[in-house]
Structures are given as structure tokens and as C-alpha cells.
Amino acid sequence: MSNVQAMTDKQQDIGHKIGEHNIQLLGLDIHHPVFVISALMTVALVVGTLLFQEAASGFFSAMRVWITTTFDWFFIISANLFVIICIGVAFSKLGTVRLGGDGARPHYNYAEWLAMLFAAGVGIGLMFFGVLEPVTHTLHPPLGIDPVDVTTARAAGMSAAIYHWGLQAWAIYAVVGLSLAFFSFNQGMPLTLRSAFYPLFGKAVWGPLGHVVDILAVLATIFGLATSLGYGAKQIAAGLNYLFGLPDNASTRIMLIFLIISVALGSVIAGLDKGIKRLSELNLGLAAGLLLFVLIAGPTLVLLGTIVQATIDYAVYLPRLSNWIGRDDSAFLHGWTTFYWAWWIAWSPFVGMFIARVSYGRTVREFIIWVLIIPTMIGIVWMSTFGGTALEQLLGDGYRGVADAVPELALFKMLEGLPFTALVSSISIFLIALFFITSADSGSLVVDTITAGGKMNAPVRQRVFWCLLTGLVATALLLGGGMASLQALTISVGLPFCAVLLIMCIGLIKGLREEQRLGPTK
DSSP: OOHHHHHHHHHHHHHHHHHHHEEEETTEEEETTHHHHHHHHHHHHHHHHHHSHHHHHHHHHHHHHHHHHHSHHHHHHHHHHHHHHHHHHHTSGGGGOBTTOTTOOOSSOHHHHHHHHHHHHTHHHHHHHHHHHHHHHHHSOSTTOOTTSHHHHHHHHHHHHHHTTSHHHHHHHHHHHHHHHIIIIITOOOSSGGGGGHHHHGGGGGSHHHHHHHHHHHHHHHHHHHHHHHHHHHHHHHHHHHHHOOOOSHHHHHHHHHHHHHHHHHHHHHOIIIIIHHHHHHHHHHHHHHHHHHHHHSOHHHHHHHHHHHHHHHHHHHHHHTOOTTOSOHHHIIIIIIHHHHHHHHHHHHHHHHHHHTOTTOBHHHHHIIIIIHHHHHHHHHIIIIIHHHHIIIIITOOOTTTTSOGGGHHHHHHTTSSSHHHHHHHHHHHHHHHHHHHHHHHHHHHHHHHTTTOSSOOHHHHHHHHHHHHHHHHHHHHTTTHHHHHHHHHHHHHHHHHHHHHHHHHHHHHHHHHHHHOOOO
16 A cells, blocks of 8 residues: 555544544534543542542642652653653654655744743743742752752752753653644644554554543643642732732632633633734743843853853753662652652643644754753753842852742742842733743643644634633642642642653654655655
8 A cells, every 4th residue: 555545544534533523512512522521520620629628638648749759760760761762863864854744834933933832831830940949959959969068059959950941851841742743744643642642553542542541631731730820829929919918828829810811711712823822922022031131130240150050060960860769869859850740741731732733844853952952951041040140149148038938939039139129020920920821821722622632723612611620720729738739630640641651752753763764645
């Protein structure tokens, strides 16, 4: 059978299977049973958590401890493998494959593409942890390093912060995004997670096996997104309290969640190009402006040196931080690294699918460089500038504002030592809110795509439903144990989904090798 004929037969089978499971009801176009089961499980969690808040809090806390201490090796090995696979694919012959075929051309220029990658992938996280992590890990260094040795502690602390936002983190996004983009644009399959398993399991992916994969992807996306929204709400509430004296309590955070979700609905209705793209460009511009302000208003020469030194230190400490054997820093390993990899994995369907949707026309090598290498470089510059300023305030000037602050106030306490504190802090709150909005918007877009069987033009009302439901999940879990509950749910879903990603990598490599061997199919 010819390559073209095989592709035609495959697409006919795929089209039949997509239509087989989709139903039209009350103006909706939903995939059964993925939409129904995902929605029911999410609603059941929200209701159960609200009804049994104390029991839920205890259960979630115990679950987090068990998973992080039992499966630390699994998360760390997996994250390392994702980096190796990405680099190996990018710099092999497979890197020349173009997403969409040889004649495909990108829909977005580099600036627009980067803006959407940045806004979807790391926005709220870098705003929350960009100051907090370098200071925390310097005061309490990983790898058993003595904090009295300030020079070594600072190098290890900054490296640890970058590690959590560097190669391993973005490799998780890259393998998912590349798999979805390749099988959708090159193989004509629906834009859902199950498509990446077609080379391994064939038509079985259109049955119960594929349903399970997509349901796990939906739950991972909702819980991972809810965790990030929880962090954003805490930081905005703390900033409003710090600047204007507004009460920083659960009621304020919940009101913020629903206020920003309401604004996100406007972006949802506007669509990808008019909504998410424009907000992402605004996000990137404001973030770049804030970074430039801190770099200029802070100890500029010291920060420039910190960027260079942090890059070197990151390379030096990366092998030790990536190893789980013989570690005597279990609090750091389990409380930070294991949670982070579970969190990034839980976010990977959301960010990976969003990256896939905006990466048409890029080569595999170009995709990996821009999704893996460039965001890591941005993370190094961000952590070195924001965290470096806070460390210089602490170690050079003796200012303990950041060191003694609650986590959500770390950014604002660092800005206290710079000019125009009130103005810049207000802009920072606005920027956090924008990241909040783009995350909720793009997250609902991704969940809607999965639960519509991979259709990218499903009715807007479905996306509105998932946007509202995500806000309810964040609210319920904040009430039922606060951030500990959000983190525990993220880890619990991230564990099985990590295995899904490992299998997905095998399918991706097999698919790319076939594409390289047979040549373009369209």
C-alpha cells in the first residue's frame, strides 16, 4: 500500500471514530464519554470537598506526603529522560521534520509565538517564585550544603531555583506539545492526547484506552490549573493587603478567583487570535518592562554578573540536583522538586496542547529550541534578576524583608528596596492578574478541545463551562485545606500521567521515524 493511500485510509478511520463518539445536545458538541465522566468527576470532587472540608484537608495532606516520598525516584528519572529525548530528537535527522508537512508555514511570528508560550507556561509561577525560591534555597540550601558557607549556599540556592524552571520543566511541556502537534498536523489525527498512542496501539486508542488517557489529561489540566490559580489569588490578595490594606483572607481570594474568571470569559468568547494572543502579547510586554526596571533600578552590574555566574552554576549543579540517590536533603527533594515535577506534568496537557495549536509550520528542531532552550534562558535571566536583587538586599545590605515575609509577599518586599515601590507593585498585581486570565482562558480552551474529541471549533459555551468549573475547583480546594489540598490533587493526578508521558515519547519517536523514512504525507 502506498504512503498516500495508507494516510487516506487512516484519516477515514479517524474521521469515523471521531464522529462515532461525539453527540450534539442543547447546542453542544461533546465527546462521550470523555466530557461526561470528566465533568462528573470534577463536580463530585468540588461537592465532596465543600461538604467535608476537614476530612478532605487531612486526606489531601496525607496523600501528598505518601506520593512525594514513595515516588520521588520515578518523577526525577522521568524528568531527566524527557530532556534527553528532546535534545536527542532535536539534533538528529528527526529534527528536520516540519509540523504540518514540507509546505506548511507558521501562523505566528517569533514574537507572537514566544508571548503565548511564556504566558501559558510560566506566567503566574515566575511572578510567585522568582524572588521566593532563590532566597529560600540560599537560606536553606539543597544537597546538604552548609548555609554558613554563603558563597556556596548562594550558588546552590540560585541553581536549585533555576532547576525547577529550567530544562527538565520545559522538556515535560515539549514532549507533549510536540506529540500533539505532530500527530495532529502531520498525521491528520484529532488534537487529543490519545492520538500520540496510535503508533503503539492502533485503533484501540479510539476505545476505552483512549478515553482513559483523555480523561486523565482533563483532570490533570483542571487540577494543575487550579493550583496555579490558587497561587495567583494568594499573591494578588497579599499585594492588595500590602498596598491598600484590603483584608487578606479566604473570602478575598475566592472573590478574586471569580472576578478574574469573569474577565477571562470575555477572552474566551473573543477566541484565540483576538483574546489569548493579544493578552499574551500584553503580558510579555509588561513582564519585559518589569524585568528591565528591576535590572536598571537594582544593582545593575552585580545582576549582570549574577546572570553569567548563575548560568555556570546551573550547569555545575544540574547533575547533582537531577540525582535522587544518596541525598540528605529530603525536605527539599520531596517538598520542592517532586512536587514541581508532578505540577509541571499535571500542567503538560494544558500547556502542551496550547503550544501545539500555535506551532504549526515549525520544524521539530525549531520547536524544541524555542520550547526548551529559550524559555530556560529566560528563566535564568528572570531568577538572576529578581532573586539576585533580593539576595543582594539580604546579604549585602542586611535587609530581611523577603527572608521574613510570607511567600506571597516576597515579590512586593523585594520591590520595597527599589524606587517607585507603590507604582511598580501595582503594575505587578495587574500583571499577575493578566497571567491569571490568560491561564484560565487557554486552560478552558484546551480542556474543551479534549472533551470535544479534538475539535478546535467547538461551541464557545462549552469553553465557558470549563472556565467556570476550573474556578469552582480552585475555590473548593482552597476552602478544603488551602494550597496543601491543591498541591496534593496536582501530585495525585501527575503520578499516573507521568507514565502516560513516558509511553507517549515512544509513540512520538516511532511516528517521527516513520515520517522521516517515508517522507511527507501532505
